[in-house]
Structure formats: structure tokens, C-alpha cells
Amino acid sequence: MLHNNTIGRKLFVFSNYAVLILVSLSCLLPLLNVLAVSLSSSTAVSAGKVWFWPVEFTTKSYEYVASTSAYVKALVVSMNRVVLGVAINMLLTILAAYPLSKEKNVFRLRGHYAWYFIITILFNGGMIPTYMVIKQTYLIDTIWALILPTALPVFNMIVLLNFFRQIPKELEEAAHIDGADHWRILLRIYLPVSTPALATLVLFCFLNHWNSWFDGLLYMNKPQHYPLQSYLQTIVINVAAQIQAMSSNGSGGIMDFVNQRTNKSAQIVLAMIPVILIYPFLQKYFTKGLILGSVKG
Amino acid sequence: MHKMKWMREIPLHLMILPAFIIVFIYSYVPMFGIIIAFQNFTPVNGFLGSKYVGLDNFKYIFQFPDIYQVLWNTVYIALMKIVGNLIVPVVIALLLNELTKQFHKRTFQTIVYLPNFLSWVIVSGLIIDILSPSEGIVNKVLQFVGIQEVFFLGNQNWFPFIMVITDIWKNFGFGTVIFLAALTGIDPTLYESSIVDGANRWKQTLHITLPGIKPVIILMTVLSLGNILNAGFEQIFNLYNPMVYATGDIIDTLVYRLGIVDAQYSPATAVGLFKSVISFIMIAVSYKLADKFANYRIF
Numbered sequence: 001m002l003h004n005n006t007i008g009r010k011l012f013v014f015s016n017y018a019v020l021i022l023v024s025l026s027c028l029l030p031l032l033n034v035l036a037v038s039l040s041s042s043t044a045v046s047a048g049k050v051w052f053w054p055v056e057f058t059t060k061s062y063e064y065v066a067s068t069s070a071y072v073k074a075l076v077v078s079m080n081r082v083v084l085g086v087a088i089n090m091l092l093t094i095l096a097a098y099p100l101s102k103e104k105n106v107f108r109l110r111g112h113y114a115w116y117f118i119i120t121i122l123f124n125g126g127m128i129p130t131y132m133v134i135k136q137t138y139l140i141d142t143i144w145a146l147i148l149p150t151a152l153p154v155f156n157m158i159v160l161l162n163f164f165r166q167i168p169k170e171l172e173e174a175a176h177i178d179g180a181d182h183w184r185i186l187l188r189i190y191l192p193v194s195t196p197a198l199a200t201l202v203l204f205c206f207l208n209h210w211n212s213w214f215d216g217l218l219y220m221n222k223p224q225h226y227p228l229q230s231y232l233q234t235i236v237i238n239v240a241a242q243i244q245a246m247s248s249n250g251s252g253g254i255m256d257f258v259n260q261r262t263n264k265s266a267q268i269v270l271a272m273i274p275v276i277l278i279y280p281f282l283q284k285y286f287t288k289g290l291i292l293g294s295v296k297g
Numbered sequence: 298m299h300k301m302k303w304m305r306e307i308p309l310h311l312m313i314l315p316a317f318i319i320v321f322i323y324s325y326v327p328m329f330g331i332i333i334a335f336q337n338f339t340p341v342n343g344f345l346g347s348k349y350v351g352l353d354n355f356k357y358i359f360q361f362p363d364i365y366q367v368l369w370n371t372v373y374i375a376l377m378k379i380v381g382n383l384i385v386p387v388v389i390a391l392l393l394n395e396l397t398k399q400f401h402k403r404t405f406q407t408i409v410y411l412p413n414f415l416s417w418v419i420v421s422g423l424i425i426d427i428l429s430p431s432e433g434i435v436n437k438v439l440q441f442v443g444i445q446e447v448f449f450l451g452n453q454n455w456f457p458f459i460m461v462i463t464d465i466w467k468n469f470g471f472g473t474v475i476f477l478a479a480l481t482g483i484d485p486t487l488y489e490s491s492i493v494d495g496a497n498r499w500k501q502t503l504h505i506t507l508p509g510i511k512p513v514i515i516l517m518t519v520l521s522l523g524n525i526l527n528a529g530f531e532q533i534f535n536l537y538n539p540m541v542y543a544t545g546d547i548i549d550t551l552v553y554r555l556g557i558v559d560a561q562y563s564p565a566t567a568v569g570l571f572k573s574v575i576s577f578i579m580i581a582v583s584y585k586l587a588d589k590f591a592n593y594r595i596f
Contacts, residue, residue: 127549129330
């Protein structure tokens with residue numbers, strides 16, 4: 001754009017880089033720290049030697065985590081949840097978005113249905129009534145409690161229906177004249193041209209299911225039914241334990257604490273891996289999805 | 298002819314049916330379940346069989362000694378987050394926009410966007426670890442420069458600010474990406490003609506860049522109004538503790554303790570309803586404003 005080589009400009013470019021590097025480090029260093037702790041020996045960690053690089057490198061904490069049956073069980077619950085949850089999310093999203101993408105002269109109740117769904121973004125029953133409904137429909141302690149209440153992600157549905165609306169009408173009119181019904185038009189015309197949008201939504205749904213933890217905590221009475229993030233919540237979140245460790249005079253509390261620290265770090269790192277793996281795709285599609293979502297009807 | 302049209306709409310109704318039913322059961326029935334705020338609800342008697350007590354639950358909750366403090370904490374933390382989550386991304390986006398090397402821009406953007414995708418359990422785990430009074434790296438640095446260590450999460454003066462800072466840390470990448478996208482939409486010829494007029498970078502930022510992304514800033518501001526009572530349940534639930542209830546307890550955590558821990562279903566629902574109604578008004582107003590000022594419609 002503008003190449004202004006004055007001293008002021010150079011000074012600005014320098015300090016701009018300095019600020020941006022500091023900000024980026026603030027995002028990166030905490031992650032590096034937890035990774036370094038997870039790969040260090042607990043003696044090095046308790047001696048306060050570990051910063052952003054492993055000291056006395058060991059994979060012991062990862063071996064420990066892999067041998068923890070609670071962790072493995074929770075991972076299995078999470079995987080079930082993700083597979084079932086994303087499949088059902090996508091099915092309902094596609095099936096609801098197609099009719100709602102039609103013009104009013106094709107689908108006369110379109111507006112009514114649309115409001116029916118949008119109201120749920122604006123208003124909800126809140127934690128207690130929702131909990132009661134889940135209880136009354138016998139979902140407590142089943143995986144369906146984590147899947148059915150959020151089976152239709154309304155925001156995703158809006159994104160997809162806006163995408164569907166941009167598909168040229170000529171395509172489906174031609175198919176219609178050839179005698180194709182709505183099911184066929186959806187399957188043969190809409191879905192194949194929507195793969196980028198669908199991929200984006202699959203990532204959204206994956207991320208939601210993988211990262212959710214409060215529903216697991218709320219709707220599962222038995223810890224062996226916890227998905228990974230809910231299980232992690234019970235392991236990693238320990239401010240109260242810190243208070244106890246601080247107030248207890250004996251150093252026993254603190255020592256226990258340090259020994260657990262490498263293991264906890266390993267569990268955090270393991271739970272981050274799937275997100276980091278899909279991150280390049282997320283970043284690529286997420287912005288696109290946002291732009292899709294903002295296209296007006 | 299009319300009948301034919303109706304026949305052709307049948308598949309469309311069928312397609313929407315599964316979503317319709319799911320949303321009815323898990324969104325609309327709970328809305329109806331709000332009546333338990335006006336009942337003395339017991340699970341045995343259910344939504345329909347419990348005794349109605351009028352506004353007693355509301356009278357009861359507004360007699361809590363802490364309720365006004367909780368309301369204040371909620372609005373205070375939420376407002377600071379709203380402001381911070383607008384200003385920080387705008388500033389970072391403007392700074393990134395000054396970079397001439399696309400690769401550098403992209404690298405910074407990639408790094409700062411990452412925390413956005415981690416769950417609050419993971420992020421809270423990191424925060425607890427980093428801010429730990431004995432081993433956390435923040436306190437190690439403080440010790441190194443000779444400052445007394447601070448138990449940030451156990452100190453009620455620090456707690457709200459830690460919530461705001463860590464929330465911004467997790468979320469600013471998202472806003473940055475949105476504002477960067479808006480920045481690329483500014484007409485480059487505006488800059489070229491301003492150079493002819495002798496405007497420097499700072500003048501350009503003030504008179505071209507900022508006005509250029511003003512609609513998006515207004516839009517983001519308006520849409521965040523709906524969060525005025527969302528102080529961040531997932532974050533605070535993980536990080537708060539009895540030592541910081543005075544400044545850290547918010548409406549949602551109160552509902553949780555009252556309803557789920559103490560099983561006082563009706564008063565908890567009353568608190569929740571109070572929040573839902575105010576949030577609904579704010580969201581409705583914000584959508585109206587967004588439509589008016591930024592020409593934005595979600596649907």
C-alpha cells in the first residue's frame with residue numbers, strides 16, 4: 001500500500017511487531033507450558049524448573065493416563081457422542097433447512113415454521129425446567145441426554161438455509177420438469193453443491209459435541225457415563241483443592257498436588273489434540289461460515 | 298389446483314417434522330415448564346400437579362441478602378467483557394492490518410484464534426495452573442521480580458478482573474477475524490486518493506479505516522447487548538469458589554446452586570425466569586437496532 005520510510009513509520013512498524021508478538025505469545029505460552037509440564041518428570045516440575053520446554057523428558061504421565069480406565073471410558077463416551085451427535089445434528093439441520101429455503105409460494109407455512117425455530121434462540125426455559133424435561137423423558141444417565149436436547153442447532157440451520165437459497169433456481173426447475181420430487185431434488189441437486197457448507201457445519205457440530213461438558217455433569221449421575229470434558233472438569237478444576245492445600249499446614253497436601261500436576265497436564269493436552277488437528281480446517285471454514293450466516297434472506 | 302399444491306407440500310412438512318418434534322419437546326416444553334416458578338414444585342407432582350403459589354417465589358428470592366450483589370456482579374462482569382471484547386479485537390485487527398507481509402498477518406491471526414476453539418474446562422484448567430499460587434508461572438515471574446505471590450482466584454478483589462481478562466484472552470481472536478474481514482472490504486482507492494491529499498497512516502486510520510468498519514463495530518456492539526446478563530457461566534462455574542462469592546457469584550451460578558445442588562426448584566426457576574425475560578427484551582431490542590442501523594437480519 002504505502003511505503004513511507006520515515007523514522008516514525010519504522011518506529012511504528014517495530015513497536016507494532018512487538019505488540020503483536022507479545023499478544024501471540026500470551027496465547028501460545030500457556031499451551032506450551034502445559035505441554036512442557038506434561039512431558040517433564042514430577043520432580044523437575046515440583047522444583048519449579050519447567051517453563052516452556054520439558055525438563056527430564058518423560059512420557060510417564062501419558063502412560064499413566066492411558067492406563068487410567070476412567071479416562072479411557074470417558075474417551076469412549078465422547079467418541080460415541082460425537083459420532084451419533086454430529087450425524088443427528090446434520091440430518092435434522094439438512095431436513096429442516098431445505099423446506100425453509102423455499103419461497104413462500106412453494107411452501108406456504110415457511111414463515112410460521114421459521115419463527116417457531118427462531119423463538120428458541122430468543123427465549124428458553126432455563127436450566128431447571130430443561131433438566132426436569134430431560135428427567136421426565138427418562139434420558140438421565142443415557143447418552144441421549146447429550147444428543148437430543150441440542151439435536152437441532154438452529155444457528156447452523158439458518159446458515160444452511162441461507163446457503164441453499166443461493167443455489168440457482170434453474171437447476172431445480174429443470175429437475176422438477178423431469179418429474180423429480182423434493183426428496184430427489186434435495187439429494188441429487190442441493191446436497192452435492194453444498195459440500196463446502198456441509199463440511200463447515202460438520203466441524204461446528206463436532207466442536208460443540210467435543211467441547212460440551214456441563215450437560216454431562218448435569219444429566220449424568222454416574223461418573224462412568226461422563227464424556228471426556230465432563231470427566232476432565234472433575235479432575236482438572238480444583239481451585240477448592242488449592243485453597244485446602246494452602247491452608248493445611250502439612251506439606252503432604254502440596255506434594256500430592258504436584259505429583260498430580262504432570263498427569264493433569266497430560267490429560268489437558270490429550271483433550272486438546274482433536275481440536276488442534278481440525279484447527280486448520282476450522283480456521284479456513286469458520287470465517288466462510290460466518291460470512292454464509294450473515295447473508296441476508 | 299389448490300389440492301395439488303397442498304399435496305406437493307407434504308414432503309416439505311415431513312422433512313421438517315423431526316426437527317419440529319425435537320424442538321417442541323426440548324425447547325417448548327421447558328418454556329411451558331417455567332410455570333414452576335409460580336408453583337411450589339416437587340418432581341413427584343410434576344408440572345401439572347404442583348400447587349400454585351403466585352409470586353411467592355419471586356418475593357422469596359428478592360429477600361435473599363445476596364441477590365442484589367449477585368445481580369450487580371453479573372452486570373458488572375458482563376459489561377466489562379462486552380466492552381473489552383469489542384475494543385481489543387478492533388485494536389488487534391487494526392494493528393494486523395498494518396502488516397505488509399501477508400504471511401506474518403496470517404501467522405499472528407492463526408495463533409490468536411486458537412484459544413477460541415478450546416472448551417472452558419481446558420481453558421480453566423490452564424488458568425488454574427498458570428495462576429496457581431505455589432507453582433503457576435505467573436507467580437513464579439512475580440517472585441522473580443520480587444513481588445509477593447498472589448492467589449488470584451482466591452482473592453475477591455482480583456477475581457472479576459481475572460474473569461474479564463481470561464474471557465478476552467479466549468475470545469478476542471474471533472472478533473479480530475470478523476474485523477479483519479471487514480477491513481478487507483474497504484475500497485483501496487480511498488487510500489490512494491488520500492495519499493495524494495497528503496494524509497499519513499494515522500490520518501488514514503482515523504478517516505478511512507475506522508469509518509469503513511464502523512457498520513461492523515455498530516453491529517457487534519448492538520448484538521452483544523443481549524449478553525448483558527451473561528457473565529459467562531461455563532467460565533465462572535469452573536473458576537469460582539466460596540472465597541470469591543462476594544464478587545464472583547452471578548445469576549447463573551446462583552440458579553445452579555439453588556436448583557441443582559439445593560433442589561429448590563421453584564425459587565431457582567424464578568431467578569432463571571427473571572434473567573430470561575430481561576435477556577429476551579435485550580436480544581429483541583438489539584436485533585431491532587441491528588436491522589435499523591446495520592441493515593442486518595439473522596433471517
